[in-house]
Amino acid sequence: MNKKKILNDPVYGFINIPNDLIFDIIEHRYFQRLRRIKQLGITDYVYPGALHTRFHHALGAMHLMSNALDSLRGKGIEISNAEYDAVMIAILLHDLGHGPFSHTLEFSLFKGVRHEKVSLWMMKQLNEEFDGALNLTIEIFENRYHRPFFHQLVSSQLDIDRLDYLKRDSFFTGVYEGSIGSERIIKMLNVVEGQLVVEEKGIYSIENFLSARRLMYWQVYLHxxxxxxxxxxxxxxxxxxxxxxxxxxxxxxxxxxxxxxxxxxxxxxxxxxxxxxxxxxxxxxxxxxxxxxxxxxxxxxxxxxxxxxxxxxxLGISFSNEPIGRIVTDELLQKTMNLYGISEHDAHYFVKTGSVSNSAYIASGQSIKILRKHGNVVDVADASDLPNIKAMSKIVTKHYLCTPKELDK
The missing domain is CATH 1.20.1250.30 (Growth Hormone; Chain: A;)
Incomplete structure (x- = not known):
């Protein structure tokens, strides 16, 4: 059976399945399940076109990873065939552990377990079924491999995951302001002392990437x-x-x-x-x-x-820059009790407060590094001559209040 198939993707065009192992992983029931999990949860209630799935995203991310690895090889970065295949599988499976509606129910079905942890458990189970073929993949995914740039390609503030989902989510929602030049960014990637960096001439593409991410959060993900x-x-x-x-x-x-x-x-x-x-x-x-x-x-x-x-x-919803006070919620709870003829305990299901936050770039921790023309490496916030990146490092929090719309009548 010929397993080197070609898929037609609406964002990138043709995507190649490079080898038999990746074909068999895609055919596995764990991966096929991603066809039935929407990438943006319930966001199609706002953007009707947002019906794409985690399956689409995983294949798109694999395609971009192939482009990134080929580009790095072209710059003289030594990448063995085993490393190439392992990181391709790592990005393909990075979202394997997502539950129904992706992030929406991440902590509702069970407590204290992020989807990345479930992805790892599923990878380990696949590794058993494929007789240890995913050993290096798991090592890279857990950031235990001695060449950290492979893990950074899978999970960092400038990873292949983000390069695909921003472009894909922008495409399917029709929010074109969130579109990014993923191919341009990929061409600007390099490796210095085992760490992933971006060549200086790509700094404006990075700024656009961060700006697009910030916009997509407020306009799409946190609408x-x-x-x-x-x-x-x-x-x-x-x-x-x-x-x-x-x-x-x-x-x-x-x-x-x-x-x-x-x-x-x-x-x-x-x-x-x-x-x-x-x-x-x-x-x-x-x-x-x-x-x-x-x-x-x-x-x-x-x-x-x-x-x-x-x-x-x-439910009606309003955003505020300040936390919602008890005086407000207590009054709304009483009104909801009267409206539906329910107890205070039950009214709490209809009167909800919480907060959402958005930070396009976090300078501390695993930051985006820029390779200067003279060879030194600096943080992107320090390398840019534009103030926007520093501004985007600020975490913006908004508090929300959800209530039955009938209370406004």
């Missing part, structure tokens, strides 16, 4: 309507879990039921491989299918929230 929909989805899962654990019957798919019935932790994943297999069955369809049942549930909170989300009758 207030998307935040409201995500808050509602989180509260629906929370309520379904509360009812289930109180012994109430809550219809759900078999895989989702297990996560509603149990308070699964990181320890459970590490000690019971069956939990990982159950998790690998979960995707967006489990949630939507269950919510369609829940809209007719006898519980007022679960049925009302589910019906509201299905019909896109979302």
């Amino acid at each position: 207030k309507t998307a935040v409201s929909a995500e808050v509602m989805l989180i509260e629906i899962i929370k309520r379904a879990k509360e009812l289930t654990q109180k012994g109430k019957k809550v219809m759900a798919t078999p895989a989702l039921s297990i996560f509603l019935e149990q308070n699964i932790t990181s320890k459970d994943f590490e000690e019971d491989k069956d939990i990982l297999e159950v998790y690998a069955l979960l995707d967006d369809n489990d949630i939507w299918g269950s919510i369609k049942f829940w809209q007719d549930h006898e519980d007022v909170v679960l049925s009302k929230l589910s019906k509201m989300l299905l019909e896109r009758k979302l």
